[in-house]
Amino acid sequence: MHTVRIIGGNLRGRRIEVPDRIDVRPTFDRAREAVFNRLAHGRFGPDGASILVDARVADLCCGTGAMAFEAISRGALNATLVDRAQSVVDLARKNAAKLGIVEACRFVTAALPQGIPHGPFDLIFLDPPYEKHLSEPILSAISGKDALAQGGLICAETAAKEHLPLPPGVQLIDERVYGAARVSLLRIA
DSSP states (O other), X not given: OEEEEOOSGGGTTOEEEEOSOTTOOOOOHHHHHHHHHHHHHSOOSGGGOOSSTTOEEEEETXXXXXXXXXXXXXXXXXXXXXXXXXXXXXXXXXHHHHHTOGGGEEEEEOOTTTTOXXXXXXXXXXXXXXXXXXXXXXXXXXXXXXXXEEEEEEEEEEETTOOOOOOTTEEEEEEEEETTEEEEEEEEO
């Protein structure tokens, strides 16, 4: 077991556990920092403000919970963390308890895309296992269930070399590559 740190906000510098297993791959510190700087200062929120402040967040394929916890640390109201593996959800819950933010989190064990939680969410993180071609059906389910609030944003991570097919109605707003990861910011038309 090793750790990663929360990069910014009121939990800055705190650490969460990451198992030494291949099925949990947290977004690296530098990439997470770049993504959250973009979310905070990219004028994606109402009236050009940060989309993070008072956001209702979903972290799909949550792994350690790092993305949800980073969002809460930077002002998100709450987060729903979803993963298909109970052991992964248990790890995210343990990490939230270590940070003292369990009350701001809801934990759901569900297979995606069928288990998309009810929203609406202002910000959805999507980080399925690389090269398993899960992003498109999950994006379709998000769009079909109206899980994203009007003006909301989806932050999808894929392998840098992986093409992200977008279902009808899903628009690419911004895309950046950080080492082995490609992060796409998306909206639903």
